[in-house]
Amino acid sequence: MSAEFWITQAFNGISYGALLFLLASGLSLIFGVMRIVNMAHGSYFMLGGYVGLSVVWRTGSFAAALLTGALALALVGVGMERFFLRRLPGQTLGQALMTIGFALIFQDLALLIWGGDPYSLPVPPMLQGVLTAGALRFPVYRIFIVVVALVIGAALWLILDRTRVGAMLRAAVDDREMAQGVGIHVPRISFAVFAVGAALAALGGVIGAGFLGVYPGADFEVLPYAFVVVIVGGLGSLPGAMVGSLLVGLLDNFGKALFPELSYFTLFAPMALILALKPTGLFGRA
Amino acid sequence: MNGAARTSPTPPAVRSVAAALHTIDGRIAAGGVALAAAAAVAPFLPSYPLTLLTQAVIVAVLAMSLDVLLGYTGLPSLGHAAYFGIAAYTVGILATEHQVGLAGCLGSALFLATATAALFGFLAIRATGTYFLMITLALGMVVWGLAFRWVSMTKGDNGIAGVPRPELGLPWSLSAPLPFFYFALVAATLAWAAMGVLVRSPFGLGLKGIRESESRMRALGYSVWLHKYLAFVISGFFAGFAGVLWAYYNGFVGPVDVQLVTSVETLLMVALGGPGTLAGPALGAALIVFLKNFVSVYTKRWLLILGAVYIGVILWAPRGVLGAFSRDAR
Numbered sequence: 001m002s003a004e005f006w007i008t009q010a011f012n013g014i015s016y017g018a019l020l021f022l023l024a025s026g027l028s029l030i031f032g033v034m035r036i037v038n039m040a041h042g043s044y045f046m047l048g049g050y051v052g053l054s055v056v057w058r059t060g061s062f063a064a065a066l067l068t069g070a071l072a073l074a075l076v077g078v079g080m081e082r083f084f085l086r087r088l089p090g091q092t093l094g095q096a097l098m099t100i101g102f103a104l105i106f107q108d109l110a111l112l113i114w115g116g117d118p119y120s121l122p123v124p125p126m127l128q129g130v131l132t133a134g135a136l137r138f139p140v141y142r143i144f145i146v147v148v149a150l151v152i153g154a155a156l157w158l159i160l161d162r163t164r165v166g167a168m169l170r171a172a173v174d175d176r177e178m179a180q181g182v183g184i185h186v187p188r189i190s191f192a193v194f195a196v197g198a199a200l201a202a203l204g205g206v207i208g209a210g211f212l213g214v215y216p217g218a219d220f221e222v223l224p225y226a227f228v229v230v231i232v233g234g235l236g237s238l239p240g241a242m243v244g245s246l247l248v249g250l251l252d253n254f255g256k257a258l259f260p261e262l263s264y265f266t267l268f269a270p271m272a273l274i275l276a277l278k279p280t281g282l283f284g285r286a
Numbered sequence: 287m288n289g290a291a292r293t294s295p296t297p298p299a300v301r302s303v304a305a306a307l308h309t310i311d312g313r314i315a316a317g318g319v320a321l322a323a324a325a326a327v328a329p330f331l332p333s334y335p336l337t338l339l340t341q342a343v344i345v346a347v348l349a350m351s352l353d354v355l356l357g358y359t360g361l362p363s364l365g366h367a368a369y370f371g372i373a374a375y376t377v378g379i380l381a382t383e384h385q386v387g388l389a390g391c392l393g394s395a396l397f398l399a400t401a402t403a404a405l406f407g408f409l410a411i412r413a414t415g416t417y418f419l420m421i422t423l424a425l426g427m428v429v430w431g432l433a434f435r436w437v438s439m440t441k442g443d444n445g446i447a448g449v450p451r452p453e454l455g456l457p458w459s460l461s462a463p464l465p466f467f468y469f470a471l472v473a474a475t476l477a478w479a480a481m482g483v484l485v486r487s488p489f490g491l492g493l494k495g496i497r498e499s500e501s502r503m504r505a506l507g508y509s510v511w512l513h514k515y516l517a518f519v520i521s522g523f524f525a526g527f528a529g530v531l532w533a534y535y536n537g538f539v540g541p542v543d544v545q546l547v548t549s550v551e552t553l554l555m556v557a558l559g560g561p562g563t564l565a566g567p568a569l570g571a572a573l574i575v576f577l578k579n580f581v582s583v584y585t586k587r588w589l590l591i592l593g594a595v596y597i598g599v600i601l602w603a604p605r606g607v608l609g610a611f612s613r614d615a616r
Binding site: 035039088091092093094096098100101102105107108112224227228231233265268275 | 428553
């Protein structure tokens with residue numbers, strides 16, 4: 001095991017963690033405000049990738065793919081929230097089960113529209129290539145993912161921590177009833193959070209399609225990762241989602257590199273350990 | 287039945303016992319009639335419907351096992367296929383590679399499924415509500431990951447084919463559909479009876495109490511954690527039992543048996559039939575098995591229909607088919 005191995009694997013882990021952050025931050029926020037475990041969140045990721053793919057095929061523009069994918073899935077998310085999930089107020093289990101129903105429908109629709117073959121999203125030339133430093137090689141695309149996650153993370157943090165809307169959102173996370181009592185329109189906040197969460201997941205899906213590809217089943221494959229991130233980090237916490245994504249990205253990469261047959265254990269055993277020590281996750285509040 | 291009981295002049299204790307006996311009798315009688323009917327019709331059925339009926343009987347055990355957790359204890363597990371799958375894989379591996387007989391396979395499979403449930407329960411029972419849902423899902427995915435990636439043990443995506451039917455030393459070979467149907471029916475009836483006794487025992491009533499109000503049960507001096515934990519482990523045991531039957535029935539074990547969709551389907555069977563009754567999930571299982579197979583004759587869009595059924599049930603019949611027709615308002 002050379003130093004190159006460790007650095008390369010750590011870099012791969014960090015870039016995968018960056019992708020997971022896009023997925024998990026939305027999941028965490030949706031849970032924080034609405035107490036909904038969104039089982040369709042992986043579907044947003046997959047559908048985002050497929051929509052992005054179709055846009056790239058038609059227009060050839062990667063930026064258009066990112067934008068269209070995010071917008072389309074924001075609409076899907078908002079539609080689910082407004083017309084279905086809102087009809088089951090306070091029913092945590094019913095809402096979770098309903099999102100499973102949506103996840104199944106989305107999976108089958110994706111198969112119907114885009115077929116069963118795996119595709120890779122063509123990446124613009126600017127993001128292709130590899131930066132080398134001695135024997136070390138860093139693909140530009142993975143650096144791009146890290147930069148996107150950093151920008152989005154910083155933007156989310158600024159909004160949540162420094163703006164009036166952010167303060168309203170944090171109030172809704174902490175105590176929905178009180179927030180409503182002091183005049184915050186919580187349903188409107190839920191609406192916005194669902195839109196942003198779905199858009200972020202779709203953004204992750206389009207970007208992820210550039211190096212993981214898009215294929216049937218990608219939705220249920222990424223979902224457990226997103227769950228582990230929010231379980232480890234703590235539901236409803238943005239710093240938790242950041243730390244959790246990084247941790248899960250690294251664990252998954254080193255697990256796959258060092259113990260390929262048992263790679264899921266190397267991911268879930270630390271989760272179990274953290275859970276046993278701190279049931280609400282690293283940054284979660286009871 | 288509450289309305290009728292309330293008007294009679296008998297003392298409350300007698301009334302409640304009578305009411306309890308009445309429900310027990312009604313449900314057991316209905317279940318018994320259904321089983322007897324299935325047993326009586328079976329010899330006259332063509333092989334395809336008989337196969338589906340066998341499948342329904344086995345899957346019903348899985349659905350009932352989940353209901354011990356979901357309907358009686360109020361814990362929604364999204365990783366129930368794990369115990370089912372572990373037992374099925376144990377039978378698959380032992381029966382094909384080591385030529386182990388029924389007793390050995392059954393014992394090892396039940397032991398491994400129960401041990402896994404004992405370990406997972408230890409991690410999951412700490413959590414409640416949505417956390418429980420997510421943790422069981424994640425733990426279920428661990429088992430799926432092993433089935434998929436631990437190729438030297440599980441043969442990965444190819445799965446284990448050619449699992450032989452067990453030899454019982456009876457004059458009928460279980461490789462024929464009809465004897466195997468009766469074998470599965472007897473096994474499922476035993477499991478149903480065992481779970482029925484369990485949920486009506488003081489322990490089972492304790493579980494129901496926890497479902498209704500955890501804090502009240504704690505105040506009454508019940509060990510809530512232990513009750514939930516035991517319910518989790520017992521539920522895993524019966525899921526494993528269903529897994530054993532499934533491996534023998536199907537002759538093939540693969541990652542599809544432990545995947546998330548299997549757990550989700552099981553959850554839908556319970557939700558569809560009516561959580562908190564054993565007959566309900568069994569009915570739900572039969573409905574899903576027949577629906578799935580009939581639908582797949584006409585279209586490949588099974589998941590689409592499953593998802594729509596899911597959403598419909600949650601919107602319009604949150605207490606399931608039995609719940610929707612039952613006068614017994616909880």
